[in-house]
Amino acid sequence: MEIEQRLALSENPINFLREGLFLKTYNQSFYVMTQLLGFNIKPIIKHIKKLDQIIVCGGFPANIINKRCPKAVSTVYGYELLDDYDLSG
Template sequence: MFIEEKLSISQRHNYLSLIEEGIFFRAYNQSAYILNQYYHQDLKVISNVVKKLNNQQIVFCAFPKTQIKQRLPHSVKTEWGCELKGNFELSNYQDWFEHILSLDSDSTYIKNINNKKVNNDANSLKKQEKILQQQLSSTMNDSLVSPIFYNIQLTQQQLKFLYKWQRGNCLPIIMENFIESIKQQLPKN
Protein backbone atom coordinates (compact mmCIF):
# COMPACT_ATOMS: atom_id res chain seq x y z
CA MET A 1 0.00 0.00 0.00
CA PHE A 2 1.36 3.43 -0.96
CA ILE A 3 1.70 6.26 1.56
CA GLU A 4 -1.00 8.27 -0.24
CA GLU A 5 -3.49 5.46 0.41
CA LYS A 6 -2.42 5.16 4.05
CA LEU A 7 -2.90 8.90 4.61
CA SER A 8 -6.26 8.86 2.84
CA ILE A 9 -7.52 6.01 5.01
CA SER A 10 -6.14 7.66 8.16
CA GLN A 11 -8.03 10.93 7.62
CA ARG A 12 -11.52 9.45 7.19
CA HIS A 13 -14.08 11.38 9.24
CA ASN A 14 -15.12 9.68 12.53
CA TYR A 15 -12.76 6.72 12.13
CA LEU A 16 -9.60 5.65 13.89
CA SER A 17 -7.70 3.71 11.22
CA LEU A 18 -4.79 1.40 11.96
CA ILE A 19 -2.75 0.26 8.96
CA GLU A 20 -1.23 -3.21 9.16
CA GLU A 21 2.49 -3.04 8.42
CA GLY A 22 4.46 -6.20 9.13
CA ILE A 23 4.06 -7.06 12.80
CA PHE A 24 2.70 -3.60 13.69
CA PHE A 25 -0.43 -1.51 13.40
CA ARG A 26 0.45 2.07 12.44
CA ALA A 27 -1.71 5.15 12.89
CA TYR A 28 -0.97 8.17 10.70
CA ASN A 29 -1.79 11.87 11.21
CA GLN A 30 -5.44 12.21 12.37
CA SER A 31 -5.62 8.57 13.44
CA ALA A 32 -2.42 8.98 15.48
CA TYR A 33 -4.05 12.00 17.15
CA ILE A 34 -7.23 10.04 17.94
CA LEU A 35 -5.23 7.08 19.26
CA ASN A 36 -3.16 9.23 21.61
CA GLN A 37 -5.74 11.83 22.66
CA TYR A 38 -8.98 9.83 22.85
CA TYR A 39 -7.65 6.41 23.77
CA HIS A 40 -4.73 7.71 25.87
CA GLN A 41 -2.22 5.33 24.38
CA ASP A 42 1.26 6.20 25.54
CA LEU A 43 2.92 5.74 22.15
CA LYS A 44 5.88 7.60 20.76
CA VAL A 45 4.72 9.79 17.88
CA ILE A 46 7.32 10.22 15.14
CA SER A 47 7.35 12.83 12.41
CA ASN A 48 8.67 12.27 8.92
CA VAL A 49 8.95 14.14 5.63
CA VAL A 50 7.59 12.33 2.56
CA LYS A 51 9.69 13.47 -0.39
CA LYS A 52 7.42 11.99 -3.07
CA LEU A 53 4.54 14.10 -1.66
CA ASN A 54 6.42 17.40 -2.13
CA ASN A 55 8.12 17.10 1.27
CA GLN A 56 4.81 16.83 3.14
CA GLN A 57 5.27 16.33 6.86
CA ILE A 58 3.44 13.43 8.47
CA VAL A 59 3.31 11.91 11.95
CA PHE A 60 2.70 8.31 12.95
CA CYS A 61 2.83 5.91 15.86
CA ALA A 62 2.66 2.12 16.08
CA PHE A 63 2.18 -0.84 18.36
CA PRO A 64 2.52 -4.62 17.87
CA LYS A 65 -0.47 -6.34 16.26
CA THR A 66 -0.58 -8.78 19.17
CA GLN A 67 -1.72 -5.91 21.46
CA ILE A 68 -4.81 -4.92 19.47
CA LYS A 69 -7.37 -6.61 21.75
CA GLN A 70 -5.73 -5.12 24.87
CA ARG A 71 -5.50 -1.61 23.46
CA LEU A 72 -8.66 -1.40 21.34
CA PRO A 73 -10.92 -4.37 22.10
CA HIS A 74 -13.82 -3.03 19.96
CA SER A 75 -11.78 -2.52 16.79
CA VAL A 76 -12.97 -4.17 13.59
CA LYS A 77 -10.63 -6.03 11.20
CA THR A 78 -10.45 -4.67 7.64
CA GLU A 79 -8.53 -5.69 4.50
CA TRP A 80 -5.82 -3.10 5.29
CA GLY A 81 -5.73 -3.32 9.12
CA CYS A 82 -8.29 -2.33 11.78
CA GLU A 83 -10.70 0.51 12.35
CA LEU A 84 -12.82 1.95 15.10
CA LYS A 85 -15.81 4.17 14.43
CA GLY A 86 -16.53 7.06 16.79
CA ASN A 87 -17.43 10.71 17.10
CA PHE A 88 -13.95 12.21 17.21
CA GLU A 89 -13.52 15.98 17.62
CA LEU A 90 -10.47 17.13 15.66
CA SER A 91 -10.49 20.86 16.45
CA ASN A 92 -7.20 20.57 18.39
CA TYR A 93 -5.58 18.29 15.83
CA GLN A 94 -3.57 21.00 14.06
CA ASP A 95 -2.13 22.34 17.34
CA TRP A 96 -1.22 18.79 18.39
CA PHE A 97 0.35 18.10 14.97
CA GLU A 98 2.49 21.26 15.12
CA HIS A 99 3.49 20.45 18.70
CA ILE A 100 4.69 17.00 17.60
CA LEU A 101 6.69 18.59 14.79
CA SER A 102 8.23 21.10 17.22
CA LEU A 103 9.21 18.31 19.61
CA ASP A 104 10.87 16.48 16.76
CA SER A 105 12.70 19.62 15.67
CA ASP A 106 13.98 19.90 19.26
CA SER A 107 15.45 16.40 18.97
CA THR A 108 16.92 17.31 15.58
CA TYR A 109 18.44 20.38 17.24
CA ILE A 110 19.86 18.18 19.99
CA LYS A 111 21.26 15.69 17.43
CA ASN A 112 22.88 18.56 15.53
CA ILE A 113 24.50 19.82 18.73
CA ASN A 114 25.85 16.34 19.45
CA ASN A 115 27.05 15.89 15.87
CA LYS A 116 28.89 19.22 15.88
CA LYS A 117 30.31 18.40 19.33
CA VAL A 118 29.50 21.85 20.65
CA ASN A 119 31.05 22.41 24.04
CA ASN A 120 28.01 22.29 26.33
CA ASP A 121 29.82 21.71 29.58
CA ALA A 122 28.11 21.94 32.95
CA ASN A 123 29.13 25.59 33.46
CA SER A 124 27.57 26.63 30.16
CA LEU A 125 24.29 24.89 31.01
CA LYS A 126 24.31 26.43 34.50
CA LYS A 127 24.78 29.90 32.98
CA GLN A 128 21.88 29.33 30.59
CA GLU A 129 19.68 28.09 33.44
CA LYS A 130 20.60 31.10 35.58
CA ILE A 131 19.68 33.50 32.74
CA LEU A 132 16.34 31.73 32.25
CA GLN A 133 15.64 31.87 36.00
CA GLN A 134 16.39 35.62 36.04
CA GLN A 135 14.08 36.19 33.07
CA LEU A 136 11.33 34.14 34.73
CA SER A 137 11.80 35.92 38.04
CA SER A 138 11.64 39.31 36.32
CA THR A 139 8.49 38.31 34.44
CA MET A 140 6.87 37.00 37.62
CA ASN A 141 7.71 40.19 39.53
CA ASP A 142 6.18 42.28 36.75
CA SER A 143 3.01 40.22 36.87
CA LEU A 144 2.72 40.59 40.64
CA VAL A 145 2.18 44.32 40.18
CA SER A 146 -1.06 43.77 38.28
CA PRO A 147 -2.26 40.15 38.32
CA ILE A 148 -4.09 39.02 35.19
CA PHE A 149 -5.69 35.59 34.93
CA TYR A 150 -6.13 33.58 31.75
CA ASN A 151 -7.97 30.35 31.15
CA ILE A 152 -5.47 28.16 29.31
CA GLN A 153 -6.20 24.55 28.42
CA LEU A 154 -3.18 22.30 28.12
CA THR A 155 -3.05 19.53 25.55
CA GLN A 156 -2.48 15.93 26.59
CA GLN A 157 1.08 16.22 25.27
CA GLN A 158 1.73 19.35 27.38
CA LEU A 159 0.29 17.69 30.48
CA LYS A 160 2.43 14.61 29.88
CA PHE A 161 5.51 16.82 29.51
CA LEU A 162 4.74 18.61 32.80
CA TYR A 163 4.07 15.35 34.59
CA LYS A 164 7.40 13.83 33.48
CA TRP A 165 9.47 17.05 33.78
CA GLN A 166 12.33 17.04 36.31
CA ARG A 167 14.67 19.90 37.15
CA GLY A 168 18.00 19.56 35.40
CA ASN A 169 16.85 16.86 32.95
CA CYS A 170 15.71 19.20 30.19
CA LEU A 171 17.71 21.28 27.75
CA PRO A 172 16.79 24.98 27.80
CA ILE A 173 15.64 24.94 24.16
CA ILE A 174 13.06 22.25 24.92
CA MET A 175 11.75 24.20 27.90
CA GLU A 176 11.63 27.38 25.81
CA ASN A 177 9.59 25.62 23.11
CA PHE A 178 7.21 24.24 25.74
CA ILE A 179 6.69 27.71 27.22
CA GLU A 180 6.25 29.16 23.72
CA SER A 181 3.52 26.58 22.97
CA ILE A 182 1.63 27.74 26.06
CA LYS A 183 2.32 31.42 25.37
CA GLN A 184 0.61 31.09 21.97
CA GLN A 185 -2.68 30.62 23.83
CA LEU A 186 -2.40 34.00 25.55
CA PRO A 187 -4.40 36.87 24.05
CA LYS A 188 -2.43 39.35 21.96
CA ASN A 189 -2.00 42.80 23.54
Protein backbone atom coordinates in the same frame (compact mmCIF):
# COMPACT_ATOMS: atom_id res chain seq x y z
CA MET B 1 0.21 0.03 0.13
CA GLU B 2 1.53 3.39 -1.01
CA ILE B 3 1.92 6.29 1.42
CA GLU B 4 -0.84 8.25 -0.34
CA GLN B 5 -3.31 5.43 0.34
CA ARG B 6 -2.23 5.19 3.97
CA LEU B 7 -2.73 8.91 4.51
CA ALA B 8 -6.14 8.83 2.80
CA LEU B 9 -7.29 5.98 5.06
CA SER B 10 -6.01 7.87 8.11
CA GLU B 11 -8.39 10.75 7.48
CA ASN B 12 -11.16 8.65 9.01
CA PRO B 13 -11.05 8.86 12.77
CA ILE B 14 -8.99 5.77 13.61
CA ASN B 15 -7.49 3.26 11.22
CA PHE B 16 -4.77 0.85 12.26
CA LEU B 17 -2.84 -0.09 9.11
CA ARG B 18 -1.04 -3.42 9.09
CA GLU B 19 2.67 -3.10 8.35
CA GLY B 20 4.35 -6.44 8.91
CA LEU B 21 3.84 -7.46 12.54
CA PHE B 22 2.78 -3.95 13.59
CA LEU B 23 -0.28 -1.76 13.31
CA LYS B 24 0.44 1.89 12.55
CA THR B 25 -1.65 5.03 12.62
CA TYR B 26 -0.89 8.19 10.68
CA ASN B 27 -1.63 11.90 11.13
CA GLN B 28 -5.29 12.31 12.17
CA SER B 29 -5.67 8.73 13.40
CA PHE B 30 -2.49 9.15 15.46
CA TYR B 31 -3.82 12.39 16.93
CA VAL B 32 -7.12 10.80 17.99
CA MET B 33 -5.34 7.83 19.56
CA THR B 34 -2.84 9.86 21.57
CA GLN B 35 -4.75 13.03 22.42
CA LEU B 36 -8.37 11.94 22.68
CA LEU B 37 -8.01 8.30 23.77
CA GLY B 38 -4.85 8.74 25.85
CA PHE B 39 -2.68 6.05 24.27
CA ASN B 40 1.00 6.38 25.09
CA ILE B 41 2.64 5.86 21.69
CA LYS B 42 5.95 7.38 20.66
CA PRO B 43 5.49 9.65 17.63
CA ILE B 44 7.66 9.14 14.57
CA ILE B 45 7.97 12.25 12.44
CA LYS B 46 9.00 11.81 8.82
CA HIS B 47 9.40 14.05 5.80
CA ILE B 48 8.05 12.35 2.68
CA LYS B 49 9.98 13.77 -0.26
CA LYS B 50 7.55 12.36 -2.80
CA LEU B 51 4.71 14.42 -1.28
CA ASP B 52 6.88 17.20 0.19
CA GLN B 53 4.94 16.70 3.39
CA ILE B 54 5.72 15.97 7.02
CA ILE B 55 3.74 13.10 8.57
CA VAL B 56 3.38 11.82 12.12
CA CYS B 57 2.90 8.12 12.76
CA GLY B 58 3.21 5.53 15.47
CA GLY B 59 2.19 2.00 16.21
CA PHE B 60 2.26 -1.11 18.32
CA PRO B 61 2.45 -4.89 17.78
CA ALA B 62 -0.61 -6.30 16.00
CA ASN B 63 -1.01 -9.18 18.44
CA ILE B 64 -2.15 -6.84 21.25
CA ILE B 65 -4.93 -5.06 19.33
CA ASN B 66 -7.67 -6.86 21.28
CA LYS B 67 -6.07 -5.84 24.58
CA ARG B 68 -5.64 -2.18 23.58
CA CYS B 69 -8.82 -1.73 21.51
CA PRO B 70 -11.40 -4.46 22.13
CA LYS B 71 -13.96 -2.66 19.90
CA ALA B 72 -11.64 -2.61 16.85
CA VAL B 73 -13.13 -4.15 13.70
CA SER B 74 -10.95 -6.16 11.32
CA THR B 75 -10.67 -4.80 7.77
CA VAL B 76 -8.73 -5.67 4.63
CA TYR B 77 -5.90 -3.27 5.49
CA GLY B 78 -5.80 -3.78 9.28
CA TYR B 79 -8.32 -2.59 11.87
CA GLU B 80 -10.73 0.28 12.29
CA LEU B 81 -12.22 1.81 15.41
CA LEU B 82 -15.75 2.95 14.69
CA ASP B 83 -16.79 5.85 16.88
CA ASP B 84 -17.58 9.52 16.55
CA TYR B 85 -14.79 11.77 17.79
CA ASP B 86 -14.84 15.54 18.26
CA LEU B 87 -12.00 16.85 16.09
CA SER B 88 -12.90 20.52 16.40
CA GLY B 89 -10.07 21.22 18.85
